[in-house]
Amino acid sequence: MTRKIRLGIVGMGQGGSTVYKTLRSVEYIEISMVCDRLEWTPGMELARLDGVPTCKSLEEFLQVPNLDVILEATGVPEVQQQIEQNKEKTSAVIEAQGANLMMHIIEEKEKLADIKRLKGELDAILNSVQEAIEVAGIDGCIKYVNPSFSRVTSIPEGQRIGQNIFEVSPNSALARSLRTHEAVFAHRSVVGGSSADVISNASPIVVEGKMEGAVVVFQPLTDIYRLMEQLKASNKVIDDLQTRINQISTSHYSFDDLIGSHPEFERALDLARKAAKSDSTILITGESGTGKELFAHAIHGSSLRWDKPFIKVNCAAIPETLLESEFFGHEKGAFTGALKTKLGKMELANGGTIFLDEIGDMNPYLQAKLLRVIQEMEFERVGGAQTIKVDVRVISATNRNLMEMTRRGDFREDLYYRLNVLELRLPSLRKHKEDIPAYLHSLIVKFNRKFGKHVVGLTAQAEELLMQYDWPGNIRELQNVVERAMVTVEEDIITHKHILNLVDSQASMQEKQVIEVIMPIEEMEKKMIQFALKRYGNSMEGKKQAANALKISLATLYNKLKTMP
Numbered sequence: 161m162t163r164k165i166r167l168g169i170v171g172m173g174q175g176g177s178t179v180y181k182t183l184r185s186v187e188y189i190e191i192s193m194v195c196d197r198l199e200w201t202p203g204m205e206l207a208r209l210d211g212v213p214t215c216k217s218l219e220e221f222l223q224v225p226n227l228d229v230i231l232e233a234t235g236v237p238e239v240q241q242q243i244e245q246n247k248e249k250t251s252a253v254i255e256a257q258g259a260n261l262m263m264h265i266i267e268e269k270e271k272l273a274d275i276k277r278l279k280g281e282l283d284a285i286l287n288s289v290q291e292a293i294e295v296a297g298i299d300g301c302i303k304y305v306n307p308s309f310s311r312v313t314s315i316p317e318g319q320r321i322g323q324n325i326f327e328v329s330p331n332s333a334l335a336r337s338l339r340t341h342e343a344v345f346a347h348r349s350v351v352g353g354s355s356a357d358v359i360s361n362a363s364p365i366v367v368e369g370k371m372e373g374a375v376v377v378f379q380p381l382t383d384i385y386r387l388m389e390q391l392k393a394s395n396k397v398i399d400d401l402q403t404r405i406n407q408i409s410t411s412h413y414s415f416d417d418l419i420g421s422h423p424e425f426e427r428a429l430d431l432a433r434k435a436a437k438s439d440s441t442i443l444i445t446g447e448s449g450t451g452k453e454l455f456a457h458a459i460h461g462s463s464l465r466w467d468k469p470f471i472k473v474n475c476a477a478i479p480e481t482l483l484e485s486e487f488f489g490h491e492k493g494a495f496t497g498a499l500k501t502k503l504g505k506m507e508l509a510n511g512g513t514i515f516l517d518e519i520g521d522m523n524p525y526l527q528a529k530l531l532r533v534i535q536e537m538e539f540e541r542v543g544g545a546q547t548i549k550v551d552v553r554v555i556s557a558t559n560r561n562l563m564e565m566t567r568r569g570d571f572r573e574d575l576y577y578r579l580n581v582l583e584l585r586l587p588s589l590r591k592h593k594e595d596i597p598a599y600l601h602s603l604i605v606k607f608n609r610k611f612g613k614h615v616v617g618l619t620a621q622a623e624e625l626l627m628q629y630d631w632p633g634n635i636r637e638l639q640n641v642v643e644r645a646m647v648t649v650e651e652d653i654i655t656h657k658h659i660l661n662l663v664d665s666q667a668s669m670q671e672k673q674v675i676e677v678i679m680p681i682e683e684m685e686k687k688m689i690q691f692a693l694k695r696y697g698n699s700m701e702g703k704k705q706a707a708n709a710l711k712i713s714l715a716t717l718y719n720k721l722k723t724m725p
């Protein structure tokens with residue numbers, strides 16, 4: 161370690177103090193003594209606090225041995241003279257002006273040290289980044305390349321630095337940025353002197369408003385492709401998992417959620433409870449909105465398969481062309497658009513229950529395939545050769561008369577008997593109106609929670625109105641009516657006024673339009689469909705009820721809607 165420079169300061173007024181403050185933190189300087197005839201100047205105070213020796217008389221100061229430098233900051237000629245005459249030979253004297261110069265040099269030295277530190281940090285960064293970096297001056301002369309540049313291009317640093325970018329890579333992003341004085345983004349080119357196909361971003365280097373050169377950062381396309389492949393693979397995994405999550409749902413309902421105590425309803429409930437304990441195939445029949453799906457959920461939820469998937473397939477809502485793949489899945493490339501292997505509902509339901517809603521709308525081709533699955537519990541994916549074995553309980557539902565359909569030849573008889581091992585007939589609401597008060601109570605509790613209301617019940621007149629209504633849409637319609645009434649009610653009781661428009665017979669009369677003009681059948685059909693949709697709404701459930709009222713299948717309704725403007 162080199163010896164520190166021993167320094168003394170004479171005169172701790174403003175000038176001396178400033179010099180002191182700068183020099184006290186310089187590592188290689190030791191301030192041995194400061195001197196001022198006034199003992200309590202701020203500079204003297206500070207020195208004392210720092211533990212630096214202080215003195216009042218010049219004589220005492222000049223006794224300090226081995227001072228390398230004496231800083232004279234009084235500017236008084238007599239003091240200067242006295243120092244010159246009495247100092248040791250080896251001590252150099254610097255006067256106030258000289259001191260300023262010295263400070264300036266020290267500051268510059270400090271700055272240089274900072275720059276060196278910064279360069280070290282920058283070097284570490286540039287050496288470790290994966291991207292290739294190249295810097296050229298305004299004249300195009302290449303000044304710097306990082307190690308990744310050589311990795312990507314196989315051009316050694318020594319061969320590249322000193323060359324001119326306008327000659328070696330005139331079409332590069334770097335050359336363009338230098339020519340245009342503007343940034344260049346996502347520029348694809350081959351690095352001159354190599355075969356590396358790269359994507360680059362280049363920017364001008366501007367120092368104090370003047371362009372001094374430009375820098376380019378680039379990556380080889382192979383790296384980008386590799387990253388893209390990795391991204392694609394990850395997205396595929398996410399997609400597959402998402403699809404599975406969307407398709408699988410376990411049942412959340414039990415028999416406790418089913419309200420109704422009318423003997424006919426009780427009979428259905430009883431049979432369902434017994435059916436839940438067995439594994440047999442069940443057919444649930446009943447008008448739309450009578451609770452077929454809810455029963456299916458409850459049966460699954462109370463069976464031994466309760467913790468396995470409950471998969472619902474709406475046979476009427478899936479386009480015919482997709483039905484097979486929806487059911488049995490498909491292999492990648494099985495048909496145009498089959499970009500990946502997809503599991504069908506049958507496979508997803510393995511171990512659990514598949515609920516085939518609107519089974520009466522299933523097309524004959526699929527009816528044959530389904531028959532085989534139910535008989536043998538095996539199938540192949542569309543476009544696949546491997547036979548997949550499953551263990552699935554089948555519950556199907558329909559609001560159509562399947563027996564009648566088999567007689568007409570619209571539904572396979574053998575499949576009908578397979579599905580109908582146990583038949584659960586759900587009564588329409590008008591057959592068990594006695595249960596309406598119980599439904600109302602449960603619905604008011606449910607909607608109070610949903611809308612944050614405090615409705616306590618209905619007036620006798622309102623309840624009477626509901627009891628008299630025919631309920632073509634069954635429990636679902638009752639739910640809708642109560643929900644709409646609860647939205648409008650402001651008091652804590654629902655009166656007949658809140659439901660009059662929703663169910664009263666006058667409203668029904670208004671809907672019963674009188675046809676006085678003759679029109680083409682097709683137009684009449686269109687009007688009927690529009691009328692039914694207006695009545696039941698355009699939602700999936702509304703369409704189901706509309707189809708039911710029109711006595712056509714949901715699939716037929718969809719087909720007819722497709723041809724309507």
Ligand SMILES: Nc1ncnc2c1ncn2[C@@H]1O[C@H](COP(=O)(O)OP(=O)(O)OP(=O)(O)O)[C@@H](O)[C@H]1O
Nearest residue numbers: 417418419420448449450451452453454635636704
């Ligand atoms: N017994 C019941 N107790 C309480 N709520 C019921 C009952 N039956 C049906 N619901 C409710 O009525 C609505 C219609 O029931 P669900 O969807 O099961 O009928 P669905 O017969 O399957 O109708 P669709 O044939 O139109 O598909 C649902 O919101 C359901 O929760």
